[in-house]
Amino acid sequence: MGYDKRQATEEFARWSRSYDQSVLQWLLFGPSHRAMIRRIRDRFGDRPIRVLDVGCGTGVFGERIVRSLPNARVFGMDLVSEMLRGGAARWASHEGTICPVQGDSEHLPFAPGSFDVVTCANSFHHYPDQGRAVAEMHRVLKPGGRLMLIDGYRDAPWGWFIYDVCVETVEGNVHHCSRSRLRDLFAAAGFVETEQTVHRGPAPFLLSEGVARSASTLRRPHIAVSGRAARPVASAD
Numbered sequence: 001m002g003y004d005k006r007q008a009t010e011e012f013a014r015w016s017r018s019y020d021q022s023v024l025q026w027l028l029f030g031p032s033h034r035a036m037i038r039r040i041r042d043r044f045g046d047r048p049i050r051v052l053d054v055g056c057g058t059g060v061f062g063e064r065i066v067r068s069l070p071n072a073r074v075f076g077m078d079l080v081s082e083m084l085r086g087g088a089a090r091w092a093s094h095e096g097t098i099c100p101v102q103g104d105s106e107h108l109p110f111a112p113g114s115f116d117v118v119t120c121a122n123s124f125h126h127y128p129d130q131g132r133a134v135a136e137m138h139r140v141l142k143p144g145g146r147l148m149l150i151d152g153y154r155d156a157p158w159g160w161f162i163y164d165v166c167v168e169t170v171e172g173n174v175h176h177c178s179r180s181r182l183r184d185l186f187a188a189a190g191f192v193e194t195e196q197t198v199h200r201g202p203a204p205f206l207l208s209e210g211v212a213r214s215a216s217t218l219r220r221p222h223i224a225v226s227g228r229a230a231r232p233v234a235s236a237d
């Protein structure tokens with residue numbers, strides 16, 4: 001049976017209270033966040049940037065971004081309200097700099113061309129329609145904006161054992177993409193100059209980065225990003 005959003009919602013609603021104390025913060029999430037922040041800094045330096053973090057959880061990564069890159073403004077989006085509520089104190093202490101939004105990776109509630117960077121950390125393997133999610137990430141990026149996606153690296157034997165055997169046993173039929181599958185998804189969505197970096201260690205991960213080729217013309221109701229807050233607007237013409 002395929003992984004579905006109900007399963008993700010139940011899993012993360014249960015996990016939301018203890019999520020920030022999980023050993024995975026130390027083993028996997030922390031190192032992956034540091035790799036992503038180094039990459040954002042390499043690409044953008046200290047320029048003001050607008051970041052969408054898809055699958056943001058309780059906002060640990062968003063907080064790390066704004067602490068390391070003071071000119072970044074972050075929208076943290078997650079499917080599961082309980083995860084967003086778990087980060088309530090964090091959102092409050094960074095009000096005006098990080099904005100939490102509830103939404104689905106396959107239907108991003110933002111206008112085309114809203115962001116300089118879309119990040120997605122340790123979340124992509126939960127998405128039932130990964131092609132649709134990458135296309136949405138492309139749509140909300142400005143032309144020349146960058147998608148940085150990090151997730152477990154399962155192509156070598158140790159990574160395969162951790163992600164395809166152990167994680168699937170615990171989480172169900174989640175899907176960690178191979179390096180080549182991610183390249184294909186990026187290309188199909190319109191990303192160019194895709195670069196991929198493997199980070200080895202006890203829990204290896206893969207950072208895939210692509211540049212958005214052109215603005216998308218998809219139209220649907222969404223939230224326009226302006227100033228500090230997200231506001232609902234009608235479809236763009």
Ligand SMILES: C[S@@+](CC[C@H](N)C(=O)[O-])C[C@H]1O[C@@H](n2cnc3c(N)ncnc32)[C@H](O)[C@@H]1O
Binds near residue numbers: 012060
């Ligand atoms: C392992 S956590 C990672 C959280 C955070 N990105 C980090 O690195 O600490 C995965 C997150 O993805 C979210 N998620 C799962 N499916 C999603 C979807 N379809 N759209 C948006 N978020 C989703 C979960 O609710 C959860 O908060």
